Amino acid sequence: METRLFYKIAVITSVFLLFIGCSRRQKITAQQTPFHTEIPSYTRHLNGFKICLDPGxxxxxHISDYKRGPTGVREADVNLQVALHLRNMLQEVGATVVMTRVDDSYVSLPTRSQIANESSADFFISLHHNGIDNPETNYTSTWYHGDADDSRQSLDLARYVQQGVSDALRLPNSPATGLFSDKLVTTSGFGVLRLTKCPAVLCEASFLSNPEExxxxxxxxYLRKEAYGYFLGLARYVAAGFPKGILVAPQPETVIQTRTPRLQIQVMDGLHQRGAWMLKRQQVFTDAIRIKVNGISLPYHYDRDTDIITVAIEEPLANxxxxxETELVNYYGNHSLPSRQWFKVAPAAVELRLNAWTDRLPADGKSYVGISVTAFDADGTPISDGEPIYMQTSNGTLAETRQLSKRGSSSFYLYAPNTPGTATAEASYGEKRASLTINFKDTDTAIVQGQISDxxxxKPLQDVQLHADPGLTATTDTNGHFFITTEPxxxxxxxxxxxxxxVGYYPHKRKIDITPNQATVAHTKLRPIxxxxxxxxxIILDSRSDTPTTQKLIETLQELLELTGxxxxxxxxxxxxSTIKKRIETINAIAGRGYYLQINHAPQAKDEPPIVAAHYRGNQGTETFLKRILEQFNSTLYETPIITVQDRTTPEIQQTNKMAMTLEIRSLNRQNASAVEEAQAIFFGAWTFLKTDGKIDAEEQKRFMAYLKERQAYASD
Known part of the structure; x- marks a missing residue:
């Protein structure tokens, strides 16, 4: 499940409390000293950093008992106020602050991570307050993603945030450790941490479920005091400096020709650069150095006198x-921030291979021929992507004269003139040149060609299938072009x-004439379903029901969804x-973000709603998804309340890394119930949800139903 499993954290914290020493519950005194913030001098190091604050x-x-304290204080409101105070403090010392929300609006977990990633934030902090059934519990905890080896920078940040917030609030409980992996709660971790690229932590500053808190x-x-704890934690983290390795040979973002380069990396500890009085050598732990090229650790030599790391590439690199990536740890214990430097291997080409669809076209002013150019280096390997290849012609017209290579090749399109003649098409890459000849003259061949686009x-569409009688077939290339020849x-x-x-588009058919010495140009635009x-x-479809009705519904729904792409x-x-454990493992093993929909059937009892829709508690995205489905059922099949269940217990909802939902359709004892119609209601509900404006155009729906009817008629023939 993409969201943080709030109540599973509560279970874990109960276990932790068996091992912690608790002082007396703090009492609220009538007189409290007003809180005043001071700005320590080391906070100046925050200047220039970009920090994404995520008020949870x-x-x-509208959910009456969701994330609230004993008297109804909403966690969302507290999180936001603390974040706004923290934003002001950070901005005062020159930091740039990005907020995932600034009001009481719902922001999905993927969107929160997307905001941080697209803004190129240096750090991400998700601000929360915890809750548990035991009102005595109250302490600070900070969460990082995955294993310590996989989250070194996030753990650095987590340590400072944990110390800053816990020191500021001085809560009565103290766990054995305040740092926790999100995989203690769910196997895939918290989505908001897993999807964020920069160092990211989630801090539960205190327990809102504690009455005094x-x-x-x-x-x-008190909220300002908490924000101040975050502020000092961040400032101390940044003040400790960030070591980094600077690629000096080859220079970053340059092109080299050798496939076995000798890399040299300048080591910096992040502290010498401030003019600190230190030993001459950059103060990094030499036994903690790691150098990765394309994600693979390689052996290296570190010269302590020059602070240069040398890596000899022995296995030739691909073009x-x-x-x-250089991973270093300075003497404060800070790891290098995530950073990748790149260079490009692009040896000179020794051969250009040209290939044309045909060497003859009618001189009709409309037919055209595709010419592919592939460049190879001395090892016979295609050149790298993104290299400019040029084309010029002595006759006819080229659609483009410069194209960037993909998998070593570029494609050009030469249009025929209106008068007979010959064209020499010459391609060039670097110093290498090659050419071929295209003749524009009468031919016995008939041509059918064109470009297919959305x-x-x-945009041009690749891998479109085309066929026509008698026995003509083709598939569009990467630029959406096709070329068919026949001899009538x-x-x-x-x-x-x-x-x-x-797939994903309405099929199209058009009448054409096949005539010798002529080209039929059939440019076509396809409409996406x-x-x-x-x-x-x-979308993952599943069921705990073992009924033919459910099987029919899921198969029908799968067919509808696959038609759309x-x-x-x-x-x-x-x-x-399948066991629940096995089902969850299967769901989590499917790569990528998406939706899990479990559909079950049951008979309907008296006074029960015909459909029960459940989702992770507080997840507004899946709640809206299910409401769109319920609305479709309500308008086309069964009158049902547009209400969803805020689930806390279903394992498939609580423990999966997808946006998980369940539907129980109580129609097994309904006369004339149709699994096909139920599948269509779910499909149109999903369609409505995915539409930006939440509405399906009437003409579009009519077009889709006509297409389904046509497919069914064809299948029955």
Whole structure:
């Protein structure tokens, strides 16, 4: 599940409390000294850093008992106020602050991470307050993603944040450690940490479920004190400096020709550069140095006199871009911040291979020929991507004269003139040149060609399938072009139909004439099914029900979704039962973000709603998804309340790394219930949810239903 499992944390904290020493519960005194912040001199080092603050939750005020203290104080409100105070403190010393929300709005976990990633934040802090059934519990905890080896920078940040906040609040409880891995709660970790690229932590500053703490959290001075703890923790973290390695040979973002370069990296501890009085050598732990090229650790030599790391590349690198990462630890214990430097290997080409669809075109002013150019180096390896290849011609017209290589090749398109002649098409890359000849003259061959593109985006479509009688087939290239040739047995034009299809698009057909010595140019735009909203969307379908009705529904829904280009996994097999543990492992093993929808069938009892829809408690994204589905059922099949269950217990919802939902459809004892119609209701609900404006155009829905009817008629023939 993408969200933090609030109540599973509570269970873990109960175990921790068996091992901690608790002082008396703090009492609220009538008189409290007003809190005043001081700005220590070391906070100046925050200047220039970009910090993303993520006030947890928000937008779920309609859930009466969700993330609230004993008297109803909302965690979302407290989180936001602390974050706003912290923002002011950070900005005062010159830091740039990015907020994931500044009001009581719902922001999904992927969006929170996206905000941090797209803003190129240096650090990410998600601000929270914990809750548990035991009102005595109250301490600070800070969470990082995964294992210590995988989150070294985040652990550095977590240590300072934990110390800063716990020192500021001085809460009565103290666990054996305040630092916890998010994988203690769920196998995939917290989505907001897992998806964020920079050092990221989630801090539960205190327990809102503690009555005395809730009372303190109502006071603005106390919230400022908490923010000040974050502020000092961040400032001390940055003041400790960040070591880094600077690639000096080859220079970063340069192109080299050798595939076995000798890398040299200048070591900096992040402290000498401030003019600190230190030993001459950069103060990093030499036994902690790690150098990675393309993610693989390589042996190195470190010269302590020059602070230069040398890496000799023995296995030849592939042509293309290569990334170098230097991991260092300075004497404060800070690790290098995540940083990748790159260089490009691009040896000179020794051979250019040109290949044309044909060497003859009619001089009709409309036909065209595709010419591919592939460049090879001395080892016979295609050149790297992104290299400029040029083309010029002595006759006809080129659509483009410069293209960047992909997998060593570039494609050019030469259009025929209106008069017969010959063209010499010459390609060049660096100093290497090669050419071929295209003749523009009469031919017995008939040509059918064109480009297929998306009607909405206008982008060319690759791998479109085309066929026509008699026995003509083609597939579009990377630029959406196709080229079919045939030699008709008659000089009379042959009338036929060109069928065009691609998954996720409505199929298209057009009448064409096949005539010798002529080109039929059939540029075509395809319309994406459902407006393309399902394209590449990952959806996992599952069920605990072992009924033919459920099987039929899931198979129908899978077919509908796959028509739209969605990436669908059906992990339910009729007659085969799977344990909950195995089901969760299967879901989490499927790569990528997406949705998990478990559909079950049951009979309907008296006074029960016909459908029960459940999702992770507080996840507004899945709540909205299910409400769109319920609305479809309500308008087309069964009258049902548009209400969802805020789930706390279902393992498939609580422990998966997808946006998880369950639907129980109580229609097994309904007369005339249709699994196909139920599948369509779910499909149209999903379609409505994925639409930006939440509405399906009537014409688009009519077009889709007509297409389904046409497919069914074809299948029954």
């Amino acid at each position: 939750h928000g937008g779920q005020g 809730e009372a303190r959290l109502k006071k603005d001075d 293309g871009v290569h990334f170098v 009607v909405t985006s206008r 047995t008659s000089t009379v034009p042959i009338k036929t139909t060109l069928y065009i299809s691609k 459902a407006g393309g909203v399902f394209a590449s969307t990952l 969605a990436k669908v996994y059906n992990i339910h097999t009729l007659g085969q039962k």
